[in-house]
Amino acid sequence: SLAAPAIAQESPKVRWRCTSSFPKSLDTIYGGAEDVAKYVREATDGAFDIQVYAAGEIVPGLQAADAVSNGTVEMCHTAAYYYVGKDPAWALGGVIPFGLNARGMHAWLYYGGGLDLLNEFYGTQGLHYLPAGNTGAQMGGWFRKEINGLADMEGLQMRIAGLAGRVMEKLGVVPQQIAGGDIYPALERGTIDAAEWIGPYDDESLGFYQVAPYYYYPGWWEGNLSLCCYFNQESWQSLPENYRSLLGTATRAATTEMLAEYDYKNPQALRRLIDAGAQLRAYPQDVMNASFTAAQEVYAEINGENEAFKKIYDSMMQFQSETYLWQQVAEYTYDTFMMIKQREGALAGQQAGGNQ
């Protein structure tokens, strides 16, 4: 290796603020922004310094993208579907009901043209978009009473937002938008019958199992959730090329990191929840099928009136049929076999007296 003395580089001092849509208590998802900031700060020896602010410190969590658009802050870390009220097309940078899983999302974003299509849309909002972090497939929510079939969904007051709420409405569910901290008392009082949140690790901290013990899966509205950074376009363009490249690298790294962190923490949390009395249940097939059909109706409605949505949606859906063709071969068959061994208690870790 040839090491020469330090020389002056094009590394201007840049200090940015990043507003997160998440509280620090959701440490994994909030940690996505901290990961990006850390990777960038360390690589530049502190020259490019991003300070992360939790939801509410600068603006409320659901206004993160607006704070970036209007230049209050240079960037945010958020979930794209929080902004479907502006335009349903926003959701496509996060996830849509019966959309892609995490592997499919990343393949579509980075190789299937997704990133360019999304940036074409977000560009009209004054933003540059980079995916940053993923939760994997989420859970389907907590219910006060067991759901034995589609009829049991009728009339339920459920805390569920965005496009998923619109799909649920077609099943007779009454969607409610309630902030995280207000869900527990609403479930306890019976003001709502059910609530979806994220997955075992994050759900555990809010204690839902104590008041709504039936824990359903899968969260068909979040087969993955791709978190993202939005950058103010002028701020983004003001960066030197090396810093822009570094943000691309740091956000990709944050994706590996967050998924790994959830995949490590969720099994432990799931075990604790079950020990504490949570009742794990699969959604009945008629609920899954009716939800799928209802989602296609919602998409037909949106596509009929929203060209921006349709253009991105068509690309994502074309890739979806492609990716599931492949994933069902080696990946799924391998996992199926291993899960059968897990249920038999035959895995080496189980034979060694580990968890059953």
Add this chain to the structure above:
Amino acid sequence: SLAAPAIAQESPKVRWRCTSSFPKSLDTIYGGAEDVAKYVREATDGAFDIQVYAAGEIVPGLQAADAVSNGTVEMCHTAAYYYVGKDPAWALGGVIPFGLNARGMHAWLYYGGGLDLLNEFYGTQGLHYLPAGNTGAQMGGWFRKEINGLADMEGLQMRIAGLAGRVMEKLGVVPQQIAGGDIYPALERGTIDAAEWIGPYDDESLGFYQVAPYYYYPGWWEGNLSLCCYFNQESWQSLPENYRSLLGTATRAATTEMLAEYDYKNPQALRRLIDAGAQLRAYPQDVMNASFTAAQEVYAEINGENEAFKKIYDSMMQFQSETYLWQQVAEYTYDTFMMIKQREGALAGQQAGGNQ
């Protein structure tokens, strides 16, 4: 944003050589090293410049780690299991038969203590290890004749290496080690009956379907393959902290990138292979079960005589039973539902007249 004039940074000029274990023709897996080099070069404005060399340009592909140990080059990009001849423990940084899938591997590496355990072992070889890229679950190889059950495996000459070869031997298979370029003629002449390689995209280029049309899945010896960089320990320690951090970020980013690239390219290649006459087949369940049992026997043998292997293996296997507990809930159930819809031709991309 506060932008100050450029200042001198601790960014010494460093020029490194990285030897890859792969030829440029395997562009995705070879590209992992190029991705790491690009991310690092761009972030440092060229100050940290890693030149990547294909297999054979400096040393043969299977000697990449040795070239790093002995200081011929500062780093390599390779598959850890290539070096099981030195010690089976090497394999654990890549994948072992009936090991983790990609999600499980990353969770174990970054959060389950895997990275530290592996570096404790690789440190004894003068190396520092960072995972960099993943293929996902691989295919189970190409066969000249159909395999209808365990009896059909008996006496087969199969190109398969390392621990998987040792497992296959217990099934009566005669494992052969043959370089990539020699597989096709050996299959054509019938010198061997079967050969495993990677997955659709990489396998397609070698044309195996023309001489051994039965394409089996899953590759139970590669539920994932975590590629990696090894760094010469002295070279690693000579780097300033910011460059070490950047390599950690760049390798995590390369993992997102390579998996996305394979997941994008494999479905297309699978489709082309089937159109060209490849016969897709699942391994019969008795072959899967006998292989699983044989693998446990191999691990019992190794664990009985190899403390370094056992320590890492036990940690990996303890996490394996944990991760499959969780993955079978939301993730697997969601994918199962979507794959059923895919087989029904009901996905939006299929309904729109896309691929069936």
